[in-house]
Amino acid sequence: MRSIARAATAVGAAALIVGGLSAAPASAADGRTCVSNQHPTLDVWTGRGCFVGNGDDIEATDLYADGQRTVVDWYTDYGREGECDNALGTGWTVTCDYDMTETGRIKFRVCARSGGINRDCTDWTGWISIRTGEAA
Secondary structure, three states: OEEEEEOOHHHHHHHHOOOOOOOOOEEOOOOEEEEEEEOOOOOOEEEEEEEEOOOOEEEEEEOOOOOOEEEEEEEEOOOOEEEEEEOOOOOEEEEEEOOOOOOOEEEEEEEEEEOOEEEOOOOOOOOEEOOOOOEO
16 A cells, blocks of 8 residues: 655755765654665755654655656565655655564665666665664
């Protein structure tokens, strides 16, 4: 099941991460870990991905009007993998709802996708608890 919500782009991107393509994840007390990717030549954030422990949700937010989509690739320590793909455009968040094993852990990264090719990906996050949404 996917739900769609309008994202607050400038505030969300600025508040989350400082850095470039290898931005470290920001973790909040609400069980949400987020990372953002940056355009390789411009000083702008292009996308944001979040894992939300309460609900096993992956969020993909497009932050920049560049004609590319934001994709969040993910995998677990028990063999599941997938992606959450946002093709709706700038300012939109796509929430992908997965039923994951609460005792497991997840890693994810955020990429811009153009023509089926992932570009400007962040590094993979460290392990995150699926139950809490925080570093594990």
